[in-house]
Amino acid sequence: MWLQKVILIGFRATGKSTVGRLLAERLSWDFVDLDHYIERRLGKSIREVVEEEGWETFRRAEREALRDFIGRPRVVLAVGGGAVMHRKEMEELGREGLFIWLKASPETISQRLKKDPYTKTRRPSLTGKSLEEEVRELLQERTPLYSALAHLELSSETQAPEELVEHILEQIKNF
Ligand SMILES: Nc1ncnc2c1ncn2[C@@H]1O[C@H](COP(=O)(O)OP(=O)(O)OP(=O)(O)O)[C@@H](O)[C@H]1O
Ligand SMILES: O=C(O)C1=C[C@@H](O)[C@@H](O)[C@H](O)C1
Numbered sequence: 001m002w003l004q005k006v007i008l009i010g011f012r013a014t015g016k017s018t019v020g021r022l023l024a025e026r027l028s029w030d031f032v033d034l035d036h037y038i039e040r041r042l043g044k045s046i047r048e049v050v051e052e053e054g055w056e057t058f059r060r061a062e063r064e065a066l067r068d069f070i071g072r073p074r075v076v077l078a079v080g081g082g083a084v085m086h087r088k089e090m091e092e093l094g095r096e097g098l099f100i101w102l103k104a105s106p107e108t109i110s111q112r113l114k115k116d117p118y119t120k121t122r123r124p125s126l127t128g129k130s131l132e133e134e135v136r137e138l139l140q141e142r143t144p145l146y147s148a149l150a151h152l153e154l155s156s157e158t159q160a161p162e163e164l165v166e167h168i169l170e171q172i173k174n175f
């Protein structure tokens with residue numbers, strides 16, 4: 001099979017958007033940040049969508065957005081942290097590409113979330129619990145979903161985005 005796309009999966013703030021953008025530049029492929037794509041399509045931020053219409057509306061839009069990329073070649077896709085819940089769409093994307101799972105500890109994720117400017121507009125609370133508790137719980141709950149899809153897993157804990165890109169490029173060569 002000719003590799004058509006690379007799909008970055010993993011929890012919030014593990015570096016999917018950062019690494020995806022750099023990887024796409026190196027491959028001279030398109031880069032799509034699915035959260036950004038959804039916001040453009042709906043004409044509002046994820047926070048606004050969730051506050052005004054609830055998570056269900058966001059998840060529906062996310063599923064439709066994933067479908068838009070099935071069959072599209074030469075694209076690096078950074079999906080949101082919860083996109084792995086759309087099993088059918090992820091399975092179809094997986095037939096065309098490689099899933100790279102970016103990982104980090106709950107402590108690092110919480111720290112990054114507190115600092116990152118996009119947290120305000122794109123990452124409303126998913127559970128209503130404290131940030132630390134939410135990250136710990138959801139990370140545990142979603143780990144089997146990331147793990148089941150991943151062709152390659154990499155830690156963004158100590159490696160810089162540029163180093164991660166080199167690893168991914170090395171793996172892609174083998175496909
Ligand atoms: N390898 C890394 N080392 C240190 N910091 C990083 C690394 N990768 C990303 N970051 C930082 O972590 C924050 C979150 O990164 P990014 O937005 O790329 O995550 P994400 O996985 O796309 O999150 P989301 O699922 O919410 O879209 C940013 O502030 C970014 O600069
Ligand atoms: O982990 C999640 O469920 C989410 C992560 C973000 O990337 C956004 O897709 C949204 O805030 C939901």
Ligand SMILES: [Mg+2]
Nearest residue numbers: 016017035078
């Ligand atoms: Mg992102």
